[in-house]
Amino acid sequence: MIQKGIIAFLSVLAIASCGESNEAKVESESQEKDTYNRCVSLGVQYFKEIGSYPTLKSTPDAGRDAIEVARERCESAPETAFR
Numbered sequence: 001m002i003q004k005g006i007i008a009f010l011s012v013l014a015i016a017s018c019g020e021s022n023e024a025k026v027e028s029e030s031q032e033k034d035t036y037n038r039c040v041s042l043g044v045q046y047f048k049e050i051g052s053y054p055t056l057k058s059t060p061d062a063g064r065d066a067i068e069v070a071r072e073r074c075e076s077a078p079e080t081a082f083r
Contacts, residue, residue, distance in 0.1 A: 043070025
């Protein structure tokens with residue numbers, strides 16, 4: 001009887017810990033999306049300030065869409081691309 005209680009307790013504990021890690025994962029993904037979106041916004045703002053929006057004017061990205069370039073840069077370095 002005690003073994004069944006222990007097994008039940010461990011099962012509940014395992015299920016509860018899975019929920020916490022899932023919540024942490026969702027929170028982490030949300031923060032990553034926020035960081036990415038902020039980065040893209042900063043990139044667009046930067047390109048507007050230098051007069052290179054909506055189409056970039058200088059090499060190596062001359063003729064390319066500013067938002068597309070901002071997205072590419074933010075995918076590889078969202079924390080530093082436009083800071």
